[in-house]
Every structure is written in C-alpha cells, then in structure tokens.
Amino acid sequence: MIMLSILAMTAIVFFSRYVFLEPRVPLKLNKHALRLLSYSSPAILTAIWAPIIFLPKGELSVSLTNPYLLAAVITALLVWKTSNVLLSIILSMGAFLFFNLYLLR
Incomplete structure (x- = not known):
C-alpha cells in the first residue's frame, strides 16, 4: 500500500x-x-526561512541572542548593498558561524 x-x-x-x-x-x-x-516562489521561500529564523528552538525568538536572526539581518543588508549573491552568502555564513561559535555561547 x-x-x-x-x-x-x-x-x-x-x-x-x-x-x-x-x-x-x-x-x-x-x-x-x-x-x-x-507569487508562488516567494511564498514558498518565505514559508521555509521564516520558521528557521524566528522559531529556531520551537518558540518565538526575536532577540539579539538569536544567531539566525542576526545573520538574516546581515544577509539582507549585504544583498541590498552589494547585489552580489555569492559574496553575500559567504559573508553571511561567516557571520552566522561567528555568532554561533564566539559571540553567543
């Protein structure tokens, strides 16, 4: 079956x-x-990233201790300012790694 x-x-x-x-x-x-x-692609993409950023441990986390939110803000700023996708991805992944390993233990 x-x-x-x-x-x-x-x-x-x-x-x-x-x-x-x-x-x-x-x-x-x-x-x-x-x-x-x-409109379907942006809607599906939002449905994927929004829970990851705002609900990292299953509950709403909108604070400066949320590395997902901090990295998302940095990513949005980088994409807006540089318009370079590869550079934005690399720098935002580095920022997320920095927040997770050193800043927000």
Whole structure:
C-alpha cells in the first residue's frame, strides 16, 4: 500500500510538471494565471526561512541572542548593498558561524 501511494504521488508530480513544461502540449495559461503563479516562489521561500529564523528552538525568538536572526539581518543588508549573491552568502555564513561559535555561547 505504501509503495502504491509513493508511485501514485510520483506520477501526479511528474505529469503536473510535464503538462506545463513540455512545449508540445497545447496547454497555455492566461496572463492572470501566470501572474498568480509568479507569487508562488516567494511564498514558498518565505514559508521555509521564516520558521528557521524566528522559531529556531520551537518558540518565538526575536532577540539579539538569536544567531539566525542576526545573520538574516546581515544577509539582507549585504544583498541590498552589494547585489552580489555569492559574496553575500559567504559573508553571511561567516557571520552566522561567528555568532554561533564566539559571540553567543
């Protein structure tokens, strides 16, 4: 039964992607549907990062002792000022490591 569920979910995901990505399929979305789908990536990304930053141990932590929040603020500032993704990632990972190892023991 579990294997059947896994295969069914695999088929659903594959065919839902195939219908929209295969150019020979005659399915075209209108402007409103495309505009609506353009919001899905930021919404999913926010649903991933927000609990990690604001709920690191399962409870709300909005303080200067939260290394995730401090590193997120630094990352946002770096991306805003430099517009360089690689530099921002490297520097923010270094800041997060610094906060975890030395500053917030």
